[in-house]
Amino acid sequence: GQCKITASITNAYSNVRLVGAGSGVPHDGGSTATPATSFLWYGSAGGVMYAQSSPTGGSNSLQVGGGLIGIAFDGRAIAGYGVSITAVRYGVLTDLFVKDVTTAGYRLTCNLSSDYAEAADTQGWLFEKLSWRMIDSAPVQSAIGVLLNGSATANTSFNTFVNCSGETYNGDGWDFTDADNNTLIDCRAFTSGTGKPFRLRGTTV
Numbered sequence: 001g002q003c004k005i006t007a008s009i010t011n012a013y014s015n016v017r018l019v020g021a022g023s024g025v026p027h028d029g030g031s032t033a034t035p036a037t038s039f040l041w042y043g044s045a046g047g048v049m050y051a052q053s054s055p056t057g058g059s060n061s062l063q064v065g066g067g068l069i070g071i072a073f074d075g076r077a078i079a080g081y082g083v084s085i086t087a088v089r090y091g092v093l094t095d096l097f098v099k100d101v102t103t104a105g106y107r108l109t110c111n112l113s114s115d116y117a118e119a120a121d122t123q124g125w126l127f128e129k130l131s132w133r134m135i136d137s138a139p140v141q142s143a144i145g146v147l148l149n150g151s152a153t154a155n156t157s158f159n160t161f162v163n164c165s166g167e168t169y170n171g172d173g174w175d176f177t178d179a180d181n182n183t184l185i186d187c188r189a190f191t192s193g194t195g196k197p198f199r200l201r202g203t204t205v
Contacts, residue, residue: 001036009051011066049075060116062116075140077140082098110155128161144174146161172197
């Protein structure tokens with residue numbers, strides 16, 4: 001069913017996974033998706049619908065595991081991000097659909113390594129059947145599909161993406177910044193405006 005949310009769903013624990021009944025997928029015609037479980041954003045502009053991150057602290061290690069299965073996220077052209085993962089390792093995102101967010105469907109990023117007792121790289125994740133659609137109205141047409149970035153001392157790396165694809169307009173389908181050694185298998189992106197399907201950025205991190 002559908003659930004309206006007015007604030008981020010947050011997860012700061014290891015091995016906690018939110019499981020739905022199915023995300024649906026974009027279609028070439030007719031209905032754009034048929035989700036069995038979906039969250040609709042009724043919060044503030046630019047908000048994050050789902051956020052998973054490791055609590056900072058000089059003696060803290062990173063959280064591991066967890067993730068999402070079988071859920072759709074509808075930003076209603078108000079939310080900034082659908083799913084955001086920060087400094088967590090070895091989780092799973094499977095069968096997800098994000099639509100109508102204004103900044104990025106999926107954001108994978110890092111804090112500073114000095115925030116923890118170990119390096120803060122987001123690594124070891126398995127991402128399967130992620131889909132996105134940000135084309136239907138002006139507020140969402142600059143959004144990115146999948147954004148991988150990091151911090152001054154950590155990056156998003158050594159993750160695997162399988163059968164992931166989606167549609168953007170002027171935003172890029174995939175944006176890799178501070179991200180290396182990621183594996184993509186049967187992944188695609190479609191852009192309708194000035195966006196690029198894939199953008200690879202070099203940095204010194």
